[in-house]
Amino acid sequence: MDPRKTSIDFLETLLGSYKLEGPDSPSGPKYLFFTPFQIHHKPKLTVSFDDKTGAFRFYCWITKKSGVSLTFFIKLLPQFAKNILILNRAKALDSYLKRAKNNIDAWDQLQESSSAIPVNLQVPDSVKFCRNGDSLHLQHYGHLLRRGVSQEIIDLYGITYSPTYGILFPSHDHQNILRSVVSKKLGDGYRKVPGGDLNHVIWGNSLSPNLPVIGVEGPFDAFAAGPNASPLYGTTIRPAMCRWLVSNSVPYTIFLDGDYPGKLGSVYLAYKLLTYDISVKMVDTPDDSDPSKLGKERCAELIASARDYTWESLLNNIVLT
Secondary structure (H helix, E strand, C coil): CCCCHHHHHHHHHHHHCCEEEEECCCCCCEEEEEECCCCCCCCCCCEEECCCCCCEEEEECCCCCEECHHHHHHCCCCCCCCCCCHHHHHHHHHHHHHHHHHHHHHHHHHCCCCCCCCCCCCCCCCCCCCCCCCHHHHHHHHHHHHCCCCHHHHHHHHCECCCCEEEEEEEEEECCEEEEEEEECCCCCCCCCCCCCCCCCCCCCCCCCCCCEEEEHHHHHHHCCCCCCCEECCCCCCCCHHHHHHHHCCCCEEECCCCHHHHHHHHHHHHHHHHHCEEECCCCCCCCCCCCCCHHHHHHHHHHHEEEECHHHHHHCCCCC
């Protein structure tokens, strides 16, 4: 897919036909549209693309309005400025057009956030799960076992129990240093134990750079999706994981829940990963389901059939209606 042609086709949908000027020019062709800023009988809006960065550029010869962003251009048009679908498509096209420059900028931002603060996380009443604990201990232990979390997995990931916090899921960075502990009491959602820092988390100590990482929403999803699955605790990827994926050229498979937030989050997650030039696949999770409910065998089938997800896939998901 040619991002420049896609951008011009997008503008043609919004503004109408255009005239091509200088298709063989060393500086690249120019596209002349009728300006949306003022009524005029000639096409007075010039659109072009920066030869070095690929950025979208526009200039109106009547009003002198100009800019170097398709998103900025859309925001200047009252009839489109509040249309989320159109704005999202413009943002995606801007990133795709400038992806080489964006990758440099994005990598600089990742490097700036790479120095993790020392973390000395301690949960004084944390104990290993066992079969001779008190009633509440055994209830949480039984919950893990019913959710398909075996004693082997409990030991592998260092999952423990705290009377204060409930089940404790530790998360580490790429050097296997403990950076965060997320807790879950029966009947409650996930909570971060005070003192941790999820921004520098990779998760567990068993992720292999030789296999695609499977991105899921929660730890129970990760246990169902396989040993190279990593929970996001939501739908947003952390800077440390991005750095690790980029540094090791590790592909990423998105396997979020099949509800509306999960499907929407999958698209935005893919957008961020593609900005870093990370190879992405997308699992088509059944509607209103999640990996933890599907079981290991079904998860393995879905992961094996995951489809390649590219910039073209992303733009096709942001359609105009």
